[in-house]
Amino acid sequence: MAEIIGGLGTSHVPSIAAAIDKGLADTAEWKPFFDGYLPARQWMLDHKPDIAVVIFNDHGNAFFLDKIPTLAVGVADSYPPIDEGWGPRALPDFAGARDFSWHLVDQLVENHFDPLVCRELEVDHGLQVPMELFFGRPEVWPVQVVPILVNTIQYPIPTPQRMWDLGRVLRGAIESWATHEKVVILGTGGLSHQLQGSRAGFINRQADRAWLAEIGPHPDKYLAMSREDYVEVFGSEGAELIMWLVMRGALSETVRTVHSHYCAPVSMTGAGMVILENAVAGS
Amino acid sequence: MPTPSVNSRASGDRLPETPLFDRNRALAGYALNKMANGLSKPANRQAFTDDEAAYLDRFALTPEQKTAVIARDWNEMMRLGGNLFYMLKISAVDPVAMTRIGAAQAGMEHDDFLRRRLGKTING
Numbered sequence: 143m144a145e146i147i148g149g150l151g152t153s154h155v156p157s158i159a160a161a162i163d164k165g166l167a168d169t170a171e172w173k174p175f176f177d178g179y180l181p182a183r184q185w186m187l188d189h190k191p192d193i194a195v196v197i198f199n200d201h202g203n204a205f206f207l208d209k210i211p212t213l214a215v216g217v218a219d220s221y222p223p224i225d226e227g228w229g230p231r232a233l234p235d236f237a238g239a240r241d242f243s244w245h246l247v248d249q250l251v252e253n254h255f256d257p258l259v260c261r262e263l264e265v266d267h268g269l270q271v272p273m274e275l276f277f278g279r280p281e282v283w284p285v286q287v288v289p290i291l292v293n294t295i296q297y298p299i300p301t302p303q304r305m306w307d308l309g310r311v312l313r314g315a316i317e318s319w320a321t322h323e324k325v326v327i328l329g330t331g332g333l334s335h336q337l338q339g340s341r342a343g344f345i346n347r348q349a350d351r352a353w354l355a356e357i358g359p360h361p362d363k364y365l366a367m368s369r370e371d372y373v374e375v376f377g378s379e380g381a382e383l384i385m386w387l388v389m390r391g392a393l394s395e396t397v398r399t400v401h402s403h404y405c406a407p408v409s410m411t412g413a414g415m416v417i418l419e420n421a422v423a424g425s
Numbered sequence: 426m427p428t429p430s431v432n433s434r435a436s437g438d439r440l441p442e443t444p445l446f447d448r449n450r451a452l453a454g455y456a457l458n459k460m461a462n463g464l465s466k467p468a469n470r471q472a473f474t475d476d477e478a479a480y481l482d483r484f485a486l487t488p489e490q491k492t493a494v495i496a497r498d499w500n501e502m503m504r505l506g507g508n509l510f511y512m513l514k515i516s517a518v519d520p521v522a523m524t525r526i527g528a529a530q531a532g533m534e535h536d537d538f539l540r541r542r543l544g545k546t547i548n549g
Contacts, residue, residue: 157523202510206462207451227464227517295510297447337509337523340500341442342530343542370439378443379509407543410527 144242144319147189148419149327149389149397150182151357154198154271155335156226157409162274163231175413178403179275185400185417186276186284191326193239194276194285195246195312197388198268198330199294201226210296211258213308215250216265216289217243224264233270233279239286242319246288249315255308257290265289272330275415285326294331294382299369305384306365309391316392329389331382333404334375335411343410344377350412351404353383358399358418361390380412389418396421446508454506457494460484461511470518497521499529 158175161167167176203224205211221236247259269289277284290312293299309327316325333353336344353376356363364387372381390397397418406412444450460481463469473480481491493501494515502512509526516526528538539545 202458202462202508202514203465207455207458207508225465225467227470227514229467295446295508296451297445336443337527338446338503338530339442339444340531341440342527343524343538345543347544373443373445374440378445407545409523410543 144193144316144321144323144325146313146316146392146420147191147324147326148185148400148417149329149393150185150272150276150415150417151329151354151386151389152182152272152275152415153332153408153411153413154268154330155408155411155413156201156267156271158271158413159231159267159274160228162279175405175408176275178405179415181401181403182276182415182417183278186326189326190324191285192323193242193288193325194273194328195288195290195316195325195392196269196272196328196330197290197292197385198272198328199382199385200291201266201268202295203266204264204291207296210293211291212293212300213255214258214260214263214289214291215243215247216260216263216287216291217247218261218263221263221265221269221287221289223270224266226266231270233274234282236265236269236273236283236287236289239288242286242321242323243288245319246312246315249318250308250311253311253314255311260289263289268330272328276328290388292385292388294379294384299381300384301369302365302367302372302384302387305387306361306391309388309393312388313392327389327392329386331385332376332380333383333412333414334377334380336377337379337410339378341377345406345410345412346375346377346380347404347406347412349375350406350414354402354404354414354416355399357386357390357416358397361387393418394420444503450506450508452506454508456485456487457490457502457505457507458511460486460494461507461514464514464518473518499526500532503530
Protein backbone atom coordinates (compact mmCIF):
# COMPACT_ATOMS: atom_id res chain seq x y z
CA MET A 143 0.00 0.00 0.00
CA ALA A 144 1.12 3.57 -0.60
CA GLU A 145 2.59 5.26 2.45
CA ILE A 146 2.25 8.81 3.76
CA ILE A 147 5.79 9.69 4.79
CA GLY A 148 5.02 13.12 6.21
CA GLY A 149 3.35 16.45 5.85
CA LEU A 150 4.89 19.84 5.27
CA GLY A 151 3.24 23.20 5.64
CA THR A 152 4.56 26.27 3.88
CA SER A 153 3.73 29.77 2.75
CA HIS A 154 3.42 30.31 -1.00
CA VAL A 155 3.99 34.08 -1.27
CA PRO A 156 4.48 35.09 -4.94
CA SER A 157 7.34 37.48 -4.14
CA ILE A 158 9.38 34.35 -3.28
CA ALA A 159 9.06 33.30 -6.92
CA ALA A 160 10.00 36.81 -8.06
CA ALA A 161 13.07 36.77 -5.78
CA ILE A 162 14.22 33.45 -7.30
CA ASP A 163 13.61 34.68 -10.86
CA LYS A 164 15.55 37.89 -10.23
CA GLY A 165 18.48 36.00 -8.66
CA LEU A 166 17.96 37.63 -5.25
CA ALA A 167 17.95 34.43 -3.16
CA ASP A 168 21.48 35.04 -1.82
CA THR A 169 20.97 38.70 -0.97
CA ALA A 170 20.97 39.91 2.64
CA GLU A 171 17.21 40.44 2.49
CA TRP A 172 16.32 36.97 1.21
CA LYS A 173 19.09 34.59 2.35
CA PRO A 174 17.75 34.08 5.90
CA PHE A 175 14.37 33.15 4.45
CA PHE A 176 15.72 30.66 1.92
CA ASP A 177 18.28 29.20 4.34
CA GLY A 178 15.42 28.25 6.63
CA TYR A 179 14.19 25.86 3.94
CA LEU A 180 17.48 23.94 3.64
CA PRO A 181 16.38 21.35 6.25
CA ALA A 182 13.22 20.77 4.21
CA ARG A 183 15.24 20.37 1.00
CA GLN A 184 17.43 17.83 2.83
CA TRP A 185 14.38 16.06 4.25
CA MET A 186 13.06 15.59 0.71
CA LEU A 187 16.44 14.24 -0.45
CA ASP A 188 16.55 11.82 2.48
CA HIS A 189 12.96 10.59 2.20
CA LYS A 190 12.56 10.61 -1.60
CA PRO A 191 8.78 10.88 -1.95
CA ASP A 192 7.32 9.64 -5.25
CA ILE A 193 4.20 11.80 -5.15
CA ALA A 194 3.36 15.18 -3.58
CA VAL A 195 -0.29 15.94 -2.88
CA VAL A 196 -0.35 19.74 -2.89
CA ILE A 197 -3.24 21.58 -1.27
CA PHE A 198 -3.41 25.20 -2.37
CA ASN A 199 -5.76 27.92 -3.56
CA ASP A 200 -5.86 29.36 -7.04
CA HIS A 201 -5.46 33.14 -6.98
CA GLY A 202 -7.71 34.13 -9.86
CA ASN A 203 -5.50 32.42 -12.42
CA ALA A 204 -6.78 28.97 -13.40
CA PHE A 205 -10.33 29.90 -12.37
CA PHE A 206 -12.09 33.21 -12.96
CA LEU A 207 -15.10 34.27 -10.92
CA ASP A 208 -17.42 32.90 -13.62
CA LYS A 209 -16.82 29.43 -12.15
CA ILE A 210 -15.30 28.99 -8.70
CA PRO A 211 -15.03 25.41 -7.46
CA THR A 212 -14.98 25.13 -3.68
CA LEU A 213 -12.86 22.00 -4.12
CA ALA A 214 -11.03 20.81 -7.24
CA VAL A 215 -8.66 17.93 -7.95
CA GLY A 216 -6.30 17.58 -10.91
CA VAL A 217 -6.19 14.23 -12.75
CA ALA A 218 -3.89 15.30 -15.59
CA ASP A 219 -0.63 13.82 -16.85
CA SER A 220 1.01 17.22 -16.66
CA TYR A 221 0.35 20.69 -15.24
CA PRO A 222 1.96 23.71 -16.94
CA PRO A 223 2.82 26.77 -14.84
CA ILE A 224 0.36 29.57 -15.62
CA ASP A 225 1.08 33.14 -16.72
CA GLU A 226 -0.39 35.25 -13.91
CA GLY A 227 0.14 38.51 -15.77
CA TRP A 228 3.90 39.00 -15.37
CA GLY A 229 4.69 36.70 -18.30
CA PRO A 230 5.54 32.99 -18.35
CA ARG A 231 8.08 31.69 -15.81
CA ALA A 232 10.96 29.43 -16.86
CA LEU A 233 9.73 26.43 -14.88
CA PRO A 234 9.34 22.85 -16.10
CA ASP A 235 5.80 21.47 -16.24
CA PHE A 236 4.72 19.46 -13.21
CA ALA A 237 4.18 15.78 -13.99
CA GLY A 238 0.88 14.44 -12.72
CA ALA A 239 0.09 11.12 -11.04
CA ARG A 240 -2.92 10.44 -13.22
CA ASP A 241 -4.12 7.02 -12.05
CA PHE A 242 -3.44 7.79 -8.39
CA SER A 243 -5.33 11.08 -8.76
CA TRP A 244 -8.36 9.30 -10.20
CA HIS A 245 -8.20 6.88 -7.27
CA LEU A 246 -8.27 9.85 -4.88
CA VAL A 247 -11.28 11.27 -6.74
CA ASP A 248 -13.07 7.90 -6.52
CA GLN A 249 -12.42 7.72 -2.80
CA LEU A 250 -13.35 11.35 -2.15
CA VAL A 251 -16.74 10.95 -3.81
CA GLU A 252 -17.26 7.59 -2.11
CA ASN A 253 -16.74 9.45 1.16
CA HIS A 254 -19.06 12.35 0.29
CA PHE A 255 -16.55 14.94 -0.97
CA ASP A 256 -17.51 16.04 -4.48
CA PRO A 257 -14.69 17.88 -6.24
CA LEU A 258 -14.46 19.50 -9.65
CA VAL A 259 -12.31 17.02 -11.58
CA CYS A 260 -9.74 18.75 -13.80
CA ARG A 261 -8.39 16.98 -16.90
CA GLU A 262 -6.47 20.09 -17.92
CA LEU A 263 -5.16 22.59 -15.40
CA GLU A 264 -2.50 25.27 -15.28
CA VAL A 265 -1.12 25.91 -11.82
CA ASP A 266 -0.20 29.24 -10.22
CA HIS A 267 2.24 30.29 -7.50
CA GLY A 268 0.16 28.42 -4.92
CA LEU A 269 1.72 25.18 -6.20
CA GLN A 270 4.84 26.55 -7.92
CA VAL A 271 6.38 28.26 -4.90
CA PRO A 272 6.16 25.32 -2.47
CA MET A 273 7.69 23.04 -5.12
CA GLU A 274 10.57 25.48 -5.67
CA LEU A 275 11.13 25.88 -1.93
CA PHE A 276 11.27 22.12 -1.35
CA PHE A 277 12.93 20.93 -4.56
CA GLY A 278 14.83 23.93 -5.96
CA ARG A 279 14.83 24.45 -9.72
CA PRO A 280 15.56 21.04 -11.27
CA GLU A 281 15.20 20.37 -15.00
CA VAL A 282 12.64 17.71 -14.09
CA TRP A 283 10.71 17.73 -10.82
CA PRO A 284 11.67 14.70 -8.70
CA VAL A 285 8.04 13.97 -7.69
CA GLN A 286 4.71 13.69 -9.42
CA VAL A 287 2.02 16.03 -8.11
CA VAL A 288 -1.68 15.89 -7.33
CA PRO A 289 -3.05 19.44 -7.18
CA ILE A 290 -5.95 19.86 -4.75
CA LEU A 291 -7.42 23.35 -4.97
CA VAL A 292 -9.55 24.96 -2.28
CA ASN A 293 -11.47 28.20 -2.77
CA THR A 294 -10.19 30.72 -0.22
CA ILE A 295 -10.94 33.84 -2.31
CA GLN A 296 -14.69 34.17 -2.77
CA TYR A 297 -16.96 33.71 0.23
CA PRO A 298 -18.27 31.36 1.39
CA ILE A 299 -14.95 29.53 1.76
CA PRO A 300 -15.04 26.06 3.36
CA THR A 301 -14.91 25.61 7.11
CA PRO A 302 -11.82 24.53 9.07
CA GLN A 303 -13.62 21.35 10.16
CA ARG A 304 -14.33 20.48 6.53
CA MET A 305 -10.65 20.85 5.68
CA TRP A 306 -9.72 18.51 8.51
CA ASP A 307 -12.31 15.96 7.37
CA LEU A 308 -10.94 16.18 3.83
CA GLY A 309 -7.51 15.34 5.20
CA ARG A 310 -8.89 12.29 7.01
CA VAL A 311 -10.51 11.01 3.84
CA LEU A 312 -7.34 11.64 1.84
CA ARG A 313 -5.38 9.57 4.32
CA GLY A 314 -7.64 6.57 3.81
CA ALA A 315 -7.59 7.10 0.06
CA ILE A 316 -3.80 7.28 -0.12
CA GLU A 317 -3.30 4.28 2.12
CA SER A 318 -5.68 2.21 0.00
CA TRP A 319 -3.67 2.77 -3.20
CA ALA A 320 -2.14 -0.55 -4.20
CA THR A 321 1.46 0.47 -4.81
CA HIS A 322 4.42 1.01 -2.53
CA GLU A 323 4.78 4.63 -3.52
CA LYS A 324 5.77 7.20 -0.92
CA VAL A 325 3.47 10.19 -0.63
CA VAL A 326 4.12 13.55 1.00
CA ILE A 327 1.33 16.03 1.72
CA LEU A 328 1.98 19.74 1.26
CA GLY A 329 -0.42 22.14 2.98
CA THR A 330 0.20 25.64 1.69
CA GLY A 331 -0.75 29.28 2.24
CA GLY A 332 -0.47 31.82 5.04
CA LEU A 333 0.80 32.57 7.49
CA SER A 334 -0.73 35.83 8.71
CA HIS A 335 -1.26 38.47 6.05
CA GLN A 336 -3.88 40.90 4.90
CA LEU A 337 -3.70 42.44 1.43
CA GLN A 338 -7.06 44.22 1.33
CA GLY A 339 -8.77 46.98 3.29
CA SER A 340 -7.36 49.60 5.62
CA ARG A 341 -6.00 46.81 7.89
CA ALA A 342 -3.72 45.85 4.95
CA GLY A 343 -0.27 44.91 6.17
CA PHE A 344 -1.60 43.19 9.29
CA ILE A 345 0.89 40.54 10.49
CA ASN A 346 0.49 38.58 13.75
CA ARG A 347 3.92 37.18 14.59
CA GLN A 348 2.85 35.76 17.93
CA ALA A 349 -0.07 33.84 16.40
CA ASP A 350 2.13 32.62 13.53
CA ARG A 351 4.76 31.22 15.89
CA ALA A 352 2.06 29.58 17.98
CA TRP A 353 0.57 28.03 14.83
CA LEU A 354 3.92 26.53 13.81
CA ALA A 355 4.48 25.14 17.31
CA GLU A 356 0.95 23.80 17.79
CA ILE A 357 -0.28 22.57 14.41
CA GLY A 358 1.51 19.27 15.06
CA PRO A 359 0.61 18.52 18.69
CA HIS A 360 -2.59 20.57 19.15
CA PRO A 361 -4.53 20.89 15.89
CA ASP A 362 -7.83 20.67 17.83
CA LYS A 363 -7.34 24.27 18.91
CA TYR A 364 -7.40 25.37 15.25
CA LEU A 365 -10.34 23.16 14.32
CA ALA A 366 -12.42 24.94 16.92
CA MET A 367 -11.82 28.35 15.31
CA SER A 368 -14.41 29.78 12.91
CA ARG A 369 -13.50 31.24 9.54
CA GLU A 370 -14.09 34.68 11.03
CA ASP A 371 -11.64 33.83 13.81
CA TYR A 372 -9.01 32.96 11.20
CA VAL A 373 -9.58 36.30 9.47
CA GLU A 374 -9.32 38.18 12.74
CA VAL A 375 -6.22 36.36 14.03
CA PHE A 376 -4.33 35.77 10.76
CA GLY A 377 -5.74 38.48 8.45
CA SER A 378 -8.12 38.19 5.51
CA GLU A 379 -5.68 36.29 3.29
CA GLY A 380 -4.12 34.51 6.29
CA ALA A 381 -7.32 32.46 6.38
CA GLU A 382 -5.54 30.37 3.72
CA LEU A 383 -4.10 28.53 6.71
CA ILE A 384 -7.21 26.34 6.77
CA MET A 385 -5.49 24.40 3.97
CA TRP A 386 -2.78 23.26 6.40
CA LEU A 387 -5.57 21.45 8.25
CA VAL A 388 -6.01 19.15 5.23
CA MET A 389 -2.34 18.19 5.53
CA ARG A 390 -2.51 17.79 9.31
CA GLY A 391 -5.75 15.81 9.08
CA ALA A 392 -4.09 13.36 6.68
CA LEU A 393 -1.43 12.50 9.27
CA SER A 394 -1.65 10.37 12.40
CA GLU A 395 -3.17 11.62 15.62
CA THR A 396 0.33 11.91 17.05
CA VAL A 397 3.03 13.53 14.95
CA ARG A 398 6.56 14.72 15.50
CA THR A 399 7.49 18.29 14.55
CA VAL A 400 10.86 17.74 12.88
CA HIS A 401 11.60 21.34 11.93
CA SER A 402 9.99 24.73 11.66
CA HIS A 403 11.04 28.09 10.27
CA TYR A 404 9.56 31.57 10.44
CA CYS A 405 10.46 34.85 8.77
CA ALA A 406 8.46 38.11 8.70
CA PRO A 407 7.76 40.16 6.77
CA VAL A 408 8.17 38.45 3.41
CA SER A 409 6.58 41.07 1.18
CA MET A 410 3.47 41.62 3.37
CA THR A 411 3.30 38.16 4.89
CA GLY A 412 4.46 36.24 7.92
CA ALA A 413 6.13 33.34 6.10
CA GLY A 414 6.64 29.97 7.71
CA MET A 415 7.23 26.27 7.22
CA VAL A 416 6.90 23.12 9.27
CA ILE A 417 7.87 19.46 8.72
CA LEU A 418 5.69 16.85 10.42
CA GLU A 419 6.22 13.10 10.54
CA ASN A 420 3.81 10.46 11.77
CA ALA A 421 4.99 9.29 15.20
CA VAL A 422 6.23 5.70 15.19
CA ALA A 423 4.17 3.50 17.51
CA GLY A 424 5.85 3.17 20.88
CA SER A 425 8.23 6.08 20.35
CA MET B 426 -30.23 46.60 -11.06
CA PRO B 427 -29.28 48.63 -7.99
CA THR B 428 -25.58 48.79 -7.23
CA PRO B 429 -24.95 46.68 -4.12
CA SER B 430 -23.34 48.52 -1.28
CA VAL B 431 -19.73 47.55 -0.84
CA ASN B 432 -19.20 49.57 2.28
CA SER B 433 -17.49 47.39 4.83
CA ARG B 434 -20.01 47.89 7.62
CA ALA B 435 -23.07 47.82 5.38
CA SER B 436 -22.05 44.45 3.94
CA GLY B 437 -21.80 42.99 7.41
CA ASP B 438 -18.07 42.46 7.85
CA ARG B 439 -17.22 41.66 11.43
CA LEU B 440 -13.95 43.54 11.14
CA PRO B 441 -14.71 46.91 9.57
CA GLU B 442 -11.21 47.38 8.16
CA THR B 443 -11.30 43.92 6.63
CA PRO B 444 -13.40 43.57 3.48
CA LEU B 445 -14.16 39.95 2.64
CA PHE B 446 -14.89 39.12 -0.98
CA ASP B 447 -18.49 38.21 -0.31
CA ARG B 448 -21.63 38.18 -2.46
CA ASN B 449 -22.06 41.97 -2.48
CA ARG B 450 -18.50 42.61 -3.56
CA ALA B 451 -18.52 39.77 -6.08
CA LEU B 452 -21.65 41.29 -7.64
CA ALA B 453 -20.40 44.86 -7.62
CA GLY B 454 -16.93 44.02 -8.90
CA TYR B 455 -17.62 41.38 -11.54
CA ALA B 456 -16.92 43.51 -14.62
CA LEU B 457 -13.97 45.23 -12.94
CA ASN B 458 -12.42 41.89 -12.02
CA LYS B 459 -13.17 40.47 -15.47
CA MET B 460 -11.38 43.41 -17.07
CA ALA B 461 -8.31 42.84 -14.87
CA ASN B 462 -8.46 39.07 -15.37
CA GLY B 463 -8.13 39.67 -19.10
CA LEU B 464 -4.62 41.02 -18.46
CA SER B 465 -3.43 37.44 -17.94
CA LYS B 466 -3.32 37.27 -21.76
CA PRO B 467 -0.38 38.99 -23.50
CA ALA B 468 -2.60 40.43 -26.27
CA ASN B 469 -4.80 42.14 -23.68
CA ARG B 470 -1.77 43.48 -21.82
CA GLN B 471 -0.66 45.03 -25.08
CA ALA B 472 -4.12 46.49 -25.71
CA PHE B 473 -4.19 47.94 -22.18
CA THR B 474 -0.75 49.48 -22.66
CA ASP B 475 -1.59 50.88 -26.11
CA ASP B 476 -4.95 52.45 -25.24
CA GLU B 477 -6.08 51.89 -21.69
CA ALA B 478 -9.41 53.70 -22.01
CA ALA B 479 -10.34 51.69 -25.10
CA TYR B 480 -9.45 48.43 -23.36
CA LEU B 481 -11.54 49.40 -20.33
CA ASP B 482 -14.48 50.25 -22.60
CA ARG B 483 -14.71 46.61 -23.67
CA PHE B 484 -16.06 45.87 -20.20
CA ALA B 485 -19.15 47.23 -18.51
CA LEU B 486 -17.33 49.14 -15.80
CA THR B 487 -19.18 51.85 -13.92
CA PRO B 488 -17.77 55.37 -14.49
CA GLU B 489 -16.46 55.26 -10.91
CA GLN B 490 -14.63 51.99 -11.53
CA LYS B 491 -13.11 53.28 -14.76
CA THR B 492 -11.91 56.44 -13.04
CA ALA B 493 -10.42 54.42 -10.19
CA VAL B 494 -8.47 52.17 -12.57
CA ILE B 495 -7.11 55.04 -14.65
CA ALA B 496 -6.07 56.86 -11.45
CA ARG B 497 -4.51 53.64 -10.03
CA ASP B 498 -6.57 54.34 -6.93
CA TRP B 499 -6.15 50.94 -5.27
CA ASN B 500 -8.29 51.79 -2.29
CA GLU B 501 -11.15 52.83 -4.54
CA MET B 502 -10.81 49.80 -6.83
CA MET B 503 -11.15 47.52 -3.81
CA ARG B 504 -14.04 49.57 -2.45
CA LEU B 505 -15.88 49.19 -5.74
CA GLY B 506 -15.67 45.40 -5.65
CA GLY B 507 -12.22 44.77 -7.08
CA ASN B 508 -10.52 41.73 -5.62
CA LEU B 509 -6.83 42.19 -4.88
CA PHE B 510 -5.74 39.11 -6.80
CA TYR B 511 -7.29 40.49 -10.00
CA MET B 512 -6.24 44.09 -9.36
CA LEU B 513 -2.66 42.81 -9.06
CA LYS B 514 -2.76 42.03 -12.76
CA ILE B 515 -2.94 45.79 -13.39
CA SER B 516 0.20 46.16 -11.29
CA ALA B 517 1.87 43.53 -13.45
CA VAL B 518 1.31 45.59 -16.61
CA ASP B 519 2.09 48.94 -14.96
CA PRO B 520 4.53 47.87 -12.24
CA VAL B 521 3.59 48.83 -8.67
CA ALA B 522 4.95 46.96 -5.65
CA MET B 523 2.46 45.04 -3.49
CA THR B 524 3.63 47.00 -0.45
CA ARG B 525 2.70 50.28 -2.19
CA ILE B 526 -0.79 48.92 -2.86
CA GLY B 527 -0.92 47.97 0.81
CA ALA B 528 0.26 51.38 1.97
CA ALA B 529 -2.33 53.11 -0.23
CA GLN B 530 -5.12 51.09 1.37
CA ALA B 531 -3.79 51.67 4.87
CA GLY B 532 -3.58 55.41 4.11
CA MET B 533 0.10 55.49 5.06
CA GLU B 534 3.32 56.70 3.46
CA HIS B 535 5.22 53.72 2.02
CA ASP B 536 8.23 53.86 4.36
CA ASP B 537 5.96 54.39 7.31
CA PHE B 538 3.86 51.40 6.23
CA LEU B 539 6.96 49.19 5.92
CA ARG B 540 8.25 50.17 9.34
CA ARG B 541 5.15 50.54 11.46
CA ARG B 542 2.67 48.17 9.85
CA LEU B 543 4.95 45.41 8.58
CA GLY B 544 7.67 45.85 11.21
CA LYS B 545 10.35 45.91 8.54
CA THR B 546 13.85 47.04 9.43
CA ILE B 547 15.01 49.58 6.86
CA ASN B 548 18.72 50.13 6.47
CA GLY B 549 20.17 53.49 5.52
